[in-house]
Amino acid sequence: MTTTVIPPVAHAPGRPAHRDGNVLRWLGAYAASMIGDNVFYIALSWAAVQSGTPSQAGLVMAVSAVPRALLMLGGGVVADRFGPRRVVIGSDAVRCAAVLTVAALLFVASPGLWLLALLAVVFGIVDAVFMPAVGALPARVTGRDQLARVQGMRGLAVRFANVLGAPLGGLGVALGGSATAFALAGLLIAVSVPLLISVRMREPASAVVDGAPGDPGGVPARGDESGTHVRVPDGRDGAAVAPERPARATAWRDLRDGLRYIRGHRVLAPLIVAIALGDLGFVGPLNVGLALLADQRGWGASGMGLVVAAFGAGAGAAALLLAWRGTLPRAGSAGAAALLGGSVAIGALAYVPGVGAAVGVALAIGLLAGLSGALCGALLQTQSDPAYLGRVTAVAGIVSLGLAPLSMPLTAAAIGWWGTGPVFVASAVVCGLGGVVALCVRDLRRAELPR
Template identity: 60%
Template sequence: MTATGLAVAERPAYRDPNILRWVGAYTASTTGDMVYHLALSWAAVQNGTPAQAGIVLALSAVMRALLMLGGGVVADRFGPRRVVISSDAVRCVVVLGVAAALALASPGLWVLAAVALVFGAVDALFMPAVGALPPRIAASEQLARVQGMRGLAYRISVLVGAPLGGLAVSLGGSAAAFGAAGLLFAFSLPLLLALRLSPLPTVDDAARERTTALRDLTDGLHYLRRHRVLGPLMIVIALSDLGFVGPLNVGLALLSDARGWGAAGIGWILAGFGTGAGAASLLLTVRGRIPRAGLVLSWTIALGAASIAALAHVPQLPVAVAVSVSVGLLAGLSGALCGALTQTECDPVYLGRVTSVSTFFSLGVAPLSFPLTGAAVGLWGPVPVFAASAAVCALGGIYGLSVKALRRAELPR
């Protein structure tokens, strides 16, 4: 048993009730997020022009990117569970409030814009904090399994969230969809409150008074820059995400249109990707530890880049689906290993800030490639654009292989 008495090392994470509570809360919250975004999209389209709807949806992403690094500071200062609980509580109240407003009146587009801004700010707090929680509920040798379980939970949320949101909209409009999202956020709260945490260090009240949030942020960035594994790992994450998200989002739709596969083709390819990513998460959940994690991480990124480039050369949909399965498998495995290495290598005092940096690259910087990818495909076609994106992604894997400390990084036994 661990020193805190919270987990038995021999018991796998998927049999630990405490970890299962966290996974349940994460699943409910992520599914609620999926339903919320569908409800917001539908309400914005119904209450404004397509351009205005696009602005409303972009507000949340901009706010999230601007505040993400600050969210990591908050998670380290006040503890991740407190921040996650507060975030889900605020999301629950806000979403149920807008559901009531839509049910009783037509509040206008400005209300939806305000909700989007609030959600972006709350997401900037939630994401670093939820990434910093696993080391407080699981032994270090179980963190890879927890990352696998988190990946499975996310896949379940994607599978359930969109149909649930669509059903709610069809039955009761945007108000019903917002209400369903609010109930899902509410469901996560008792599970989070029931979590038992190990007493990892946090910043006490006296320490908070002696320093500033800006100083905390710069200290975290300096810690990251000096770390032999985490600094290079952030560069690997940034490059791999920058090369990955464009082709698998905007590029995929344009490729499917160019090949004549239509919307159904996009769905099949995304289903293949989800199947591969789910298989990778299941592998980590069951196996628990991947030997030579740093080496495997770098090679899976490089091989995944080759699969991305191959997508643009495939003329037949069934083959493209098979290639997308390989992309999902390799990307899912590398992503989970990135998360597990981050949590095991990082000093717990800095984990929120380090998580915020990786999330900033993944959800703040990488999506900026969407308009560039679309414009480039329009000018030159999918083949050179997919190849260029794959080269950026591969550069991340090659860089990881070139850094000795990262290449030799291991997960705890």
């Protein structure tokens, strides 16, 4: 029986991630970059509205999603080939330079929508490599036993960025218009670069696993870059094969190897399916559906704001729980149960009698969906071989950022035809199917986080 070879950790043995200066520097860089992103999108939306019609502004805001969805699989290959820290540093440097260039142009002229659309496309292209690299980076800055806690800390950073970024963007617009807001976004993104440079990296060794419940699925890992051959799954029984090809394969071969690795993995493959179903059932109702529900019930903008705030508070509490505990027993079963509970709450949201009850249900949705999302993210981190983590993150990112948003216009159209109640219930069923998949697949149901 073969076992996983775990490389030495980069931080002192036994030191939890929230007390590790190396992890905290990474977290500070990530938070600064995410706050800068939020400020950037406020600045972009304001500048687009000021420069064109509402439909043109909407097109500018949406155009970045196309290259991000189309190129993200390739971005995962780039992250695994060149190392996630190098890719993240380069991505943030490019984004910073692009945003500051546009800010300078806006200070002296009014180039128009074409410049904003070009900037959005650049961001989309860079995001396609940035996001997989961000997902692969935690495995290089901390030990495997701390990855779940880091996932919770990352969730808290995202909530913090969402809360702080919008007011900062609005303040920048108020003080000096879009140019000032863009400059502020560029400076915030720039803060992440020296912090990332100061983070110490560890290079994970190659791993071969035995496929026992809780192990990474019985699929052998790619060898290191110094070898002459790589070992990949054969797609049938998890046995290793040694193809007659050099380790420095083409990017296309790397992509195919990554997809084959995921497809043959007894935990990751059903986990990504569960994540996809959960996101497809969640995104529509909690975005466009909630706005339509608030309008129909007469809750107003303030009532909708309270519901959204309650959801954010619940999700933040779930991230805090994982950051504090570091792990939860029976993570696969717990994530599935949380996803099922969250789906029931989504269906119930359309039938609550008033704002107060909606706030309570939204709090439950945030807590359960946040816990499920954090556990799924932690399992992705701990079940993936580090050599494939960029590609694994890319596939999961395409599901969350490429497919799930497509449900929003469909949700709006369906509500117009059938009303909020049936559509929320149908979405809840789709979301709940993700939990059913997780419970029905034994290896995923029994998956554990390292202690």
